[in-house]
Amino acid sequence: MAAPVQKTYDIYATLPAQIAVRIGQAIVENEFKPGQKLREVDLAGAFGVSRASVREALRILESEGLVTILPQRGAQVTALSAAEVEDIFDIRAQLMGLACERLVAALPPAGRPELERLCAExxxxxxxxxxYARASLAISEFCVRNAGSRRLADLILSFGRQTARYTKLSLSTSDRRRQSIANWHGLVRSILAGDAKAAEGFARQLVFDTRDTALSMLADGMAKQG
Amino acid sequence: MAAPVQKTYDIYATLPAQIAVRIGQAIVENEFKPGQKLREVDLAGAFGVSRASVREALRILESEGLVTILPQRGAQVTALSAAEVEDIFDIRAQLMGLACERLVAALPPAGRPELERLCAExxxxxxxxxxYARASLAISEFCVRNAGSRRLADLILSFGRQTARYTKLSLSTSDRRRQSIANWHGLVRSILAGDAKAAEGFARQLVFDTRDTALSMLADGMAKQG
DNA sequence: CTCCGTCTGAATGTCGACATTATTAATTAC
DNA sequence: GTAATTAATAATGTCGACATTCAGACGGAG
Incomplete structure (x- = not known):
């Protein structure tokens, strides 16, 4: 008796999921700004669907952390304090370390040239x-999705999306991109060499560096404003 | 100018949230079994509310991982494979290590006697x-909630709830409870001594031991069935 | 007897309307 | 002129009904 087939259900199947994807893109790409209110009637009108579908979409986005829903007060694009941004980067660094440590054993041979290709990109x-932001996301996603845990991958990528605008900010100078590449080289080398501990270290450092730059840039921005 | 007050909104405020809490309890306490279908009409009738409220409640529970929603096929209590149980314990071990490492610096002086009281319990x-299961949950929650990150705490406790039935299974023998207590003693001692690295180690070991016992008991159960 | 197609019943998906609550603007008292 | 109160507006909360899709029973062909 063969094992039962694990059917895969397209998450784009339902209307609310489609709405959630589109709103989520707008948030990640900074078209919807942090703190901006997301009115159900407006979104329902914009997408040509009922409020019920929009409500479900907003719930989905809340579970991804992109949207914050306050009872009786509606939904808004999640606005993170500097401390929260730091917190998310820290947690993601830890999880990214775990994922890349696992990746060393879990990466199938066929994935090795793909990894090098993404690094060259x-x-x-x-x-x-x-x-660079796109290429960085691509290689991150590849590493995380091949670490053997769908759950861990979704978690890391979800945190990544929540702080996408800050990562982009951090990678806006070529100096930082050079620093980032050095880390990626170290990570890829460690993976191909089979050194799990080193891979974990590089993965964490990669996130830590991004965190530090983003936070100092945020602090400068605050200094100018206040 | 004082900082604006951060209002706290009771998550129990809305009807769907209340429904979610009650269904969630039933799942964690194993009254609703893994794989069991959760029909919206049944639940709506049982709680005396409309399907819309139940739907939102099920979405909330899905984001906590307690419920799995399949498009066009409804909701069911999440059924985890042995590999998934192991995966969740592994991720939680990593996060628990991070939390307890942070706890060493974050625990306020007033929390020290409370920590010892929970350990004595x-x-x-x-x-x-x-x-013991209750006391174990209480001290875990105390540690995690005092580590300085609401986000990290929610994440760890969410994973804990998803595997609550297996943790309970693992702690069903007094031998295992003795092993668990030894780890807790080590953890509390490390925290009070200010040794963050040791605290991280004990915290991870605590979860790893629970994982190993639960998985071997699951394997035995499978062997009997198959 | 087995397998495939059809059909029936029941579940979820989606919608519009009403009830309730928060926000804002106008108004009045001081 | 300012502040508190109140009324109007606009948002979310909740509901019942209709549309659509899925699962299983039934029946017929091979």
């Missing part, structure tokens, strides 16, 4: 902040 | 599996 994108 | 409950 990083170097090609060194002069273009937008392209 | 563990010993008092050594002969009663039910009481």
């Amino acid at each position: 990083l170097e090609r994108s060194l002069d273009d902040a937008e392209a | 563990l010993e008092r409950s050594l002969d009663d599996a039910e009481a």
